[in-house]
Amino acid sequence: xxxxxxxxxxxxxxxxxxxxxxxxxxxxxxxxxxxxxxxxxxxxxxxxxxxxxxxxxxxxxxxxxxxxxxxxxxxxxxxxxxxxxxxxxxxxxxxxxxxxxxxxxxxxxxxxxxxxxxxxxx
Numbered sequence: 001x002x003x004x005x006x007x008x009x010x011x012x013x014x015x016x017x018x019x020x021x022x023x024x025x026x027x028x029x030x031x032x033x034x035x036x037x038x039x040x041x042x043x044x045x046x047x048x049x050x051x052x053x054x055x056x057x058x059x060x061x062x063x064x065x066x067x068x069x070x071x072x073x074x075x076x077x078x079x080x081x082x083x084x085x086x087x088x089x090x091x092x093x094x095x096x097x098x099x100x101x102x103x104x105x106x107x108x109x110x111x112x113x114x115x116x117x118x119x120x121x122x
Contacts (some may be wrong), residue, residue, distance in 0.1 A: 003075040009110040010068045018107040024098050029074045032085040037073035
């Protein structure tokens with residue numbers, strides 16, 4: 001099993017659209033054999049008092065992430081299953097429509113993708 005982790009640089013003025021984009025792709029990944037673990041968004045102004053300050057770090061190390069970062073996590077059991085998802089997504093009308101909608105009005109400005117393997121407590 002491996003997990004795809006995507007870190008997005010969102011457009012703060014288009015968070016509603018980004019959340020719609022995330023909701024749509026969660027369903028599409030699941031439709032085509034993946035397990036989606038969710039999208040994780042920056043807190044809204046109203047939510048900021050309900051979560052810890054992200055500036056905490058070990059003395060002299062690290063720091064707060066940019067306030068416009070969002071993440072998505074989804075997993076596949078095998079590379080073959082991921083390849084089948086990619087192939088199906090390329091021809092699925094719903095996936096094509098989602099991509100076209102994003103291209104007309106992007107709700108994020110950049111992204112990075114990594115494939116990671118999990119480690120769980122025994």
